[in-house]
Amino acid sequence: MSLELKHVSHIYQEGSAKESYALRDICLNVNEGEFLGIAGHTGSGKSTLIQHFNGLLKPTSGEVIVDGVNINGKEAKKELKVLRMQVGIVFQYPEYQLFEETVERDIAFGPRNLNLSDIEIQHRVTEAMDMLKLSKKMRKKSPFELSGGQKRKIAIAGVLAMKPKYLILDEPTAGLDPKGREEFLELIADLHQQGLTVVMVSHSMDDIARYAQRMIVLEHGEIRLEGTPQAVFAQSELLDQIGLGVPTLTRLLIELQKQGWDVRTDLFHPTDVSQEILRALSKREQRKGADLC
Ligand SMILES: Nc1ncnc2c1ncn2[C@@H]1O[C@H](COP(=O)(O)OP(=O)(O)OP(=O)(O)O)[C@@H](O)[C@H]1O
Ligand SMILES: [Mg+2]
Known part of the structure; x- marks a missing residue:
């Protein structure tokens, strides 16, 4: 089972004067169980790419295959909801999307929309909070009383409560201090250890080098480099040209x-x-x- 992009291109505002290519002919496989890093300079297409994995964006051409099913194809219509649940995306600064009165209500928001029983919802909230090492005392607190790092964990717990198989994180450590950063990366590594497939977008070569098993480097919407961090960072001159460094x-x-x-x-x-x-x-x-x- 895997996430697969087959010759995916994406054009924003196609047909208008502002039309621009954000992705060009991307072929990428994310294998179940792996930790994939995605690097690339600002505007290289990282966020556009990951939003294709759960159908938030549709490719202008090409196919997105989740566990063998083309999610934009006719055959996916019935299963689309289930397929989308397999892929949990945590956007940059997810804490800005918290809105419920209590932490537990916020984490329960997604599962509640699945018409699950109250017991199952409570179970999922507890499990997601445990996975992120959030204390039980936090359940009844307002998310707005918490620190930035804690809020971010609540937002990720909300995604985990949907029980995704693939966890995709867009710049998960942006804006955190060095200690918070380290703690977060260790948590993500832990989730990977527990069996989640992780895709992490990051501007930090250090973070990708330390945690990813494989990585791609995007430039102007194309994959310029792909391989283990060892293989990719061996191309230091090319990375310097792209403006990323090692x-x-x-x-x-x-x-x-x-x-x-x-x-x-x-x-x-x-x-x-x-x-x-x-x-x-x-x-x-x-x-x-x-x-x-
Ligand atoms: N909604 C949109 N409408 C039009 N163009 C867009 C839109 N979103 C992104 N773009 C353009 O698509 C290209 C890729 O953007 P994207 O956000 O995917 O890059 P990124 O690699 O995630 O950048 P960053 O590192 O700054 O987050 C950029 O040229 C951007 O200006
Ligand atoms: Mg981005």
Whole structure:
């Protein structure tokens, strides 16, 4: 089972003087269970792309296949609601969409529209709050009394309460401080561990490098690069041309390599990078010792 874009193009305001191509001939498979990162400069088409996954936007040409069904095709009509539920999209700054009086009512909003029993709705709210490590005390609070990061968790819990198979997040850490950012990314990694397929749009190469198993880079509505973060970030010159660059720690390793250090440049985790530098340092010291003898 997977999400699939087959030759998807999207033109905004087609036929008008303002017509513009936002996506061109995108072919992409998101496999069940994976963590895919989507990078690209501002206006490259990231948000347009993800809105195709649950039918919010329709392709101008091409097909969107969710678990084997073309969601814009005739055969999907009956199943569309079910198919859409499989794909949970968390938009940028989702906290602005909270509107209910209490946290639990806000999280329950989606499930309530599915005509589920009260017991099932309560169960889903509890489960979604647990997944995001939200305390039970918060249930009766007004979402507006909470901090920005907490509000964002409530909004994500609302999406999780629909029990999606695919969780798509558009810039989930935008505007958070470094600690909040880290906490959020760990939560998302946790959800992935628990079996959700995750697609994360991010401007941060560091975040994608550390968490994604595979990534794509969009430029002017086209996929310019695709592969593991190791493979993509090995193309540092191309990424510089696109204006994206590589993760901070990769830049450090590339700089050390340029200065003659024998280091790998395909590591992203601080622990791995520090170990690599220490290894290269001790090798240097050994060589210096041998030269002296
Ligand atoms: N509703 C719209 N009507 C017309 N053009 C649009 C609309 N939404 C986006 N666009 C255009 O489509 C292109 C892609 O926009 P999109 O929002 O998908 O980019 P993005 O990669 O998500 O950018 P950002 O990183 O700033 O969020 C841009 O040129 C943008 O101006
Ligand atoms: Mg966007």
